[in-house]
Amino acid sequence: MGEVMYPVTEPGEGAAGKTGNWRWQKPIIIIDKCVKCGLCWVYCPEPAIYLDKMGYPHVNYEWCKGCGICAHECPSKAIEMVSEYE
Amino acid sequence: MGEVMYPVTEPGEGAAGKTGNWRWQKPIIIIDKCVKCGLCWVYCPEPAIYLDKMGYPHVNYEWCKGCGICAHECPSKAIEMVSEYE
Amino acid sequence: MYRPKIVENLGEDEWIYAGHPACHGCGAALGLRHLLKTIGKKSILVVPAGCTSIIAGTMNAATFNIPFIHTAFGAAAAVASGVAEALSKKGMDDINVVVWAGDGGTYDIGLASLSGAAERGHNILFVLDDNEAYMNTGIQRSGGTPRGAWTTTTITGKKEEKKDIMKIVLSHHVPYAATASVAYPLDFNRKVKKALGIKGFKFIHLMAPCPPGWRFETHMTIEIARRAVLSGAWILMEYENGRLRLNPPSSNMLDKRRISLEEYLMMQGRFKHVKRELLEELKRDVELRWSEIKEILEKQGKQ
Amino acid sequence: MYRPKIVENLGEDEWIYAGHPACHGCGAALGLRHLLKTIGKKSILVVPAGCTSIIAGTMNAATFNIPFIHTAFGAAAAVASGVAEALSKKGMDDINVVVWAGDGGTYDIGLASLSGAAERGHNILFVLDDNEAYMNTGIQRSGGTPRGAWTTTTITGKKEEKKDIMKIVLSHHVPYAATASVAYPLDFNRKVKKALGIKGFKFIHLMAPCPPGWRFETHMTIEIARRAVLSGAWILMEYENGRLRLNPPSSNMLDKRRISLEEYLMMQGRFKHVKRELLEELKRDVELRWSEIKEILEKQGKQ
Amino acid sequence: MSRTKLVLTGNYASAYAVLHSKVEIVPAYPITPQTTIVEKIDEFIETGMLDATMVRVESEHSAMAVAIGASAVGVRTYTATSSHGLLYMYENLWWAANARLPIVATFVTRTLGPPWNIWSDHQDFMTLRDSGWILFMVKDAQEAYDLTIQAFKIAENPDVRLPVGIAYDAFVISHTAEPVELLTQEEADKFLPSPRAIQPLLDVDKPYSIGNLPRADYHYILRKNLWENILDAKKAIREVGREYGELSGRDYSSLVEEYKCEDADTVFISMGAMAGEGMDAVDKLRDKGYKVGHLTIRTYRPFPDHEIKTIAENAKRLIVFSRALSNGKGGILYDDIASTLYREGQRIETYDIIAGLAGTEVSEEDFMKIYYDTRSGKLDTGKSIFIRRGEYV
Amino acid sequence: MSRTKLVLTGNYASAYAVLHSKVEIVPAYPITPQTTIVEKIDEFIETGMLDATMVRVESEHSAMAVAIGASAVGVRTYTATSSHGLLYMYENLWWAANARLPIVATFVTRTLGPPWNIWSDHQDFMTLRDSGWILFMVKDAQEAYDLTIQAFKIAENPDVRLPVGIAYDAFVISHTAEPVELLTQEEADKFLPSPRAIQPLLDVDKPYSIGNLPRADYHYILRKNLWENILDAKKAIREVGREYGELSGRDYSSLVEEYKCEDADTVFISMGAMAGEGMDAVDKLRDKGYKVGHLTIRTYRPFPDHEIKTIAENAKRLIVFSRALSNGKGGILYDDIASTLYREGQRIETYDIIAGLAGTEVSEEDFMKIYYDTRSGKLDTGKSIFIRRGEYV
Amino acid sequence: MTYKVEIRWHGRGGHGLVSTSNLLCEMVVRKGYYAQSIPIFGAERRGAPTQVFTRISDSPIRKRSEIKNPDIVIVTDPSLFNIIDPLHGLVDKGIVIVNANESTEISSENNFKIIKVNAVEISLESGLTVGGIPVVTIPLMGALLKILGIVDLKTVEEVIRERWRPEIAERNIKALKMASEVVEIG
Amino acid sequence: MTYKVEIRWHGRGGHGLVSTSNLLCEMVVRKGYYAQSIPIFGAERRGAPTQVFTRISDSPIRKRSEIKNPDIVIVTDPSLFNIIDPLHGLVDKGIVIVNANESTEISSENNFKIIKVNAVEISLESGLTVGGIPVVTIPLMGALLKILGIVDLKTVEEVIRERWRPEIAERNIKALKMASEVVEIG
Ligand SMILES: Cc1ncc(C[n+]2csc(CCOP(=O)(O)OP(=O)(O)O)c2C)c(N)n1
Ligand SMILES: Cc1ncc(C[n+]2csc(CCOP(=O)(O)OP(=O)(O)O)c2C)c(N)n1
Ligand code: SF4
Ligand code: SF4
Ligand code: SF4
Ligand code: SF4
Ligand code: SF4
Ligand code: SF4
């Protein structure tokens, strides 16, 4: 007798695979310019930005899709988008 | 080859049969009291009241269900409801 | 040949045949009679499931002497949209497309299709035949059942408020929306005529008491409909392009010259169990509605 | 360990896993992230068909780290009603039941079920994720698409107005209803929290721009959401028991200190074709909405 | 407390079963002829006899949606509908099965419109035959009561976990009053423990997602799994039926009900309200010396293929009464049986009789007439034969 | 103007057929994978190529309702949907058939959820098989174009007056681009005159009511009439198909498409996208000396029973591929064929193969594998056999 | 020997036919019989002619088709004779119980036994009215029970007292008793 | 003799794979061939790996299953090699057309013919970009057309000019030509 199977799924990272692969441009955080306002962290839709102990943001490139929101929202222009094609 | 039949109906009186048979009380118009205001005609839901040339109302007992609205609405109490059981 | 003024105004042609299956004293049947008198024979009537599915007659004889189509319960406004657009495609824009739907078919299962048709603005007159419950299936509560009313699915009285369908419809910026009552057929007649003269989606909310559903004796249909208005529980009004106007007798009732709410409610078996406390709340609800209206009118007056 | 204030306020726990299938720069995904941060793990999320059906992940991995149920497109509010009543039957009233539905699932196919749930007053928070079109099926118009916008089924621009869903919902006398924007996550966070503290049917209308659907570059999502607010096209506000309050920055904009509507619309490909005349009309629409709000506030002030 | 025997309509019998099953959530939307079920349950709830929540929804689509939400949280859930209501909730009916939710529903069969028609045929019910719902059709109020209680036990069986529908004919069952013996509440509780024991799908301690996009290959397996489970459910149905029989004295351990089939050369096959007429016809024909039997299909899905095969092995002639058509194909029950026998490599004289469409009555006389006409070779085995009140049309 | 051959997806082919059929009203609601049909039609309308009204409804239930209203007034009406959309309009789909409205619709088949799945199987389509809709399933974009135009002519035939559905598989047909030869508008106009000529049901000069309550006995006759008309529609389908063949060079005078069946001892039977794979398999197997053929069921309702019977008379073995299940019963197409043959008193080795559920691919290799395994006696004729990408599961 | 009675009720929507027939079933079931009450539902509203069927038997009842050849016909209103033929199919020597006063003419060429019960009068005298309209089905059932002779008075009273509150129950009992007194057996 | 080519395209959502494959079909159909373009639809958004299949034949194409053993594989982005195996199932001596500059290493143990096309550069040079992102599929198709050798330049230009407005059409044509120049046949 077949056991009942349900259409249920456990949560976890990478539902869509390594979404970092989708990127065609890449955010580079220039820590020197960063004022630790946290806005890049706030606005990342993935989320692919994490803060270190000091409060500095870092990008998790495994998941970052390269949308560029963080760069656009950064008040101190501390994030640069660099093409993945170069 | 069967001809196509549609679920359509032509209009006509007596969709529910002679609804006068449903009556358990009967409106009797006392023409003497009638002021020809027309309200009984206005409010009959069937409609089962018609007006003669002079404007006096008459009941079509074939269809009148005996609801009593005409009697209740008549401003001059010119309509009496009489039990059909008597 | 003599005819009273009111008869002349309403017209003597009948487009509904006697011998139809409505109950004794049915408010809806009366409403239909006057609606059809007004829209006349160059009209198509679209009706979802409800008492009118029965009133419409059987396959032996149809009650309505104009083209008529039954629709699935939730589908009336959409079927009418199709009818209206098809007529327009055929260059027959002069034919009136009229929906006549119960409260269930409007407030509940039919709300999305009503809203869609209103948003798209099809050239339709939608008449809501409000008897405040699902009557055809034997008196179950609907979104249009008022608070406190007994139905077979609210035997201790409905807990929720009656949905404010007029506000919902007005949110769609329809060019014309009005209330009406079977006790005031001239007012209803005028509103239907006015609506037919306006292009787009029009809405008339008709109060049509139901003797078995409201539990009153059959001769009281008009009396009760009238008391609904005279007590201020039901307000006759119209919105043209969003601008509100009260109609008589409601227009004379802003200063509270009204009969008491009990005189309306307590004649109906469905409200018999209502306790003092709830009654007071219901009265407050009525006052609130009136004060809202007052405000709107004042605001409009200033403009 | 240093944390900026905003991070502390929003909280560092994440209930949405990275690596989800949303497009680059998806406003909805960001909205979901902040919604889940706020409702936390003692919550059940109910979502009808829409982009979030995809964002939710595959059977390999689910994106949301809280119990989550997909529903038929028109059914979210009803499924949530069942969830809420069942929890209550089990004595688990402390679990938040939250619907997250697209504009299609709210304004259109889901409107009747939304209205029913609101009327019955189930203990649900309904969040409308508004991206102003059916995105998941490839950008077709919805009742929430604004006038003038290009979609694949309105290639010359939508002719009808955006439905006023807030008015429709408020017609149901819900205890709490608010607007929000992904550009203002603290405001959204506060509103969600407040809603969860109130029993009954709550509604939050979140504006969440969609890069492919609105035709803008992916880094502009927040910029555009912000400009919607700063231009006055999107107004941050909340209604508690029907009482309106504006929220910053909209609360500072009654005196018209706003950026021009073009600065919002013209950044989006979907409005590129809009002609001067229509633009003026759209501007008038915005002004109208603001003057309505002003009136309401004035009226309230007097009370 | 001892058992009571009440005179109940089929609909009230269903409502009593819901009462005794301690259902917790009842979303419902009225439609003739289902309405009195819901009204009665509402009365039970509002008078405090049943501790359940009635959700008075705004449409059938939402009725089934509420049921889906409630059942996913793990509470016992019931609803009922008919005809256009069934079609309006159709999307969610499939949803419930695919989500493996043990909802129980009553389907009072009613003709589909237009034209509007409130009387019985089985066309509405038949639209569910592929869906994964376990489907019963009962022939009287007692069976409606008995099977509704069993339905919960079957649905909630950990090896089944499928929604269960109990169907019966409009008016001739739904509104016909007849004696029904009820279990005591204690007996019912013992048979069907409350609250529902199975693991909910939605659980804050196990934050799973329900319904995420699958790979096609995996989804195929899910579908196959449902397929296997519904076939295997025969075992659960039989076991539950036997247990119920021990408790009540009314045995349900078979998927079908055989009536004088052992030595019959001709067997009528029908389902629902007409089955009683068929059995009465059998008695009359037996009195005249004809070896006739009647088979009532009570479990319609999973289909009782084994039982049909056995009947066909022993009989010479089958007369199948369908109260629903597959337009452009044939009588639905006939096709079910024909395809089953074809699979088994069997073939005997089998007649496709279409009866009772649109609420026309099917009576003992129809069965008898058909019997005589098949004997005398008047009827064709390959064709769908339409009979209406004793006349071929 | 001469004919053009364009590279079109199945969906665009449907949209072109709608254009060339001069459809007047198109109510539509988007759903993957149907959407691009409607988008293309919208483009035709908004760029002035097609003088039609697009009604952008708020749900599928309303899409079909608008179609019902428009068709009742007598204008040519088209819509399209899939899967959950089909289920959501289900009530009105039945309504359209019972009201005898000649609406034409495209059903792009898609798996039902949950879980959500956008790929093809035929489960959604199969829910219509009783409804009175004339149902076609096509195997490529050219057929989608050709049959959509024919559909209007069949639907509007005064002896038919039934809605017609054209179905095809999600993506592998709907979104696959391939060459399609189009009629010129003049040719199309000659074949299918516009506007629609038949008498509308709703007409102010003939104030009839549509759908009033019937006596059951009369309603039974209405149902019987629909039943007869859909069976008789075979004649109209063949005639229209022949006429279209004369016009286009592509003959549709048969309800089915036979491929190398004349001398075949084994015949594959399938429908939709997989048919092409089946024919390729036939070629491969023929190359190896096996006498194999393929039968494509193009007209699914009315069911081509005569054609099936003829095939079964000449072959020794049938291998039926179903892309949809009747849960608790069997593969749907198998059961259709089995019951048809049972009626005819025929029986040959017949296999019930379940393939392509939930969007899994069915390929030439599956056909070949099954063929070999039936030859070697590995498979059982009575059982439903599940194959997924070349493996039994 | 088997006991089988088939009864057809003719009345009007609103007369309470269905509930009275159900009540009858309740009583005979209490006495160990089997019974069945089948209402005919149509589109009719209050006042329109309607029918109900009652089957009583000492063995389980399987059939549920309409009763075409009743043993007993009950007519709640003599005016129904003008609209329909309530006696169609009535068996030879069948019984007709009709609400009528002595003077009402009920014509029939057949050898039916016609029992007139002045149900209006009895109801009014027993105070058995709903909204002023007399409940005629209860006296008619009283006469029927007397003819059937399978339910003792105790059971009748028991069932009625379970169904209604005391005051109403007594009115019903009174009407039933009065009616059964007017019927002569034989 | 029969002519049959099976091509598998690997790219990312948003790269325009589907429309390019359709365009290719349009061209070869114009030359009397049969062709078919099958997109694989999933839940993927822009940027996620995706595939399209093209079949070309001199006889009608009936099958519509995925191409498992392509004759030619086209890869729009060398980084795809890190995520998936674009060469799986490629026939012996199969051709790989990849968007890459000379220095990009494409390793393969098999005897595949690897053709590198610097599609980014060609696109940029031809002004063929959408939102700043180079349209790499067009140069890759240029290389493919050269290899197939069944569509003459006139037809290519004709089809392209029908599809786009002149300015864009010329950019496409330029890119196609440039790409075909880099491919050596043999
Ligand atoms: C989909 C569907 N659900 C339910 C019904 C049953 N039904 C028919 S009429 C009706 C109630 C109608 O109520 P309302 O719209 O208020 O009209 P009224 O009967 O009061 O005139 C219901 C529930 C139906 N016909 N179709
Ligand atoms: C009954 C039904 N109709 C149509 C669809 C197809 N469908 C899925 S999502 C969607 C659009 C969703 O739009 P919206 O609610 O705005 O959400 P978004 O995709 O924009 O997030 C549609 C039409 C469906 N799944 N079910
Ligand atoms: S580029 Fe986008 S996805 Fe990447 S870290 Fe920045 S905001 Fe997040
Ligand atoms: S937004 Fe810029 S300044 Fe603020 S934390 Fe991020 S990188 Fe630093
Ligand atoms: S009693 Fe009623 S039905 Fe009869 S005439 Fe008066 S109003 Fe009309
Ligand atoms: S309402 Fe009375 S007064 Fe007026 S017309 Fe009728 S009978 Fe005469
Ligand atoms: S139930 Fe009420 S609304 Fe319906 S027909 Fe009777 S009186 Fe009219
Ligand atoms: S289409 Fe728009 S809403 Fe949907 S996932 Fe992409 S960005 Fe988000």
Ligand SMILES: [Mg+2]
């Ligand atoms: Mg109502």
Ligand SMILES: [Mg+2]
């Ligand atoms: Mg949206």
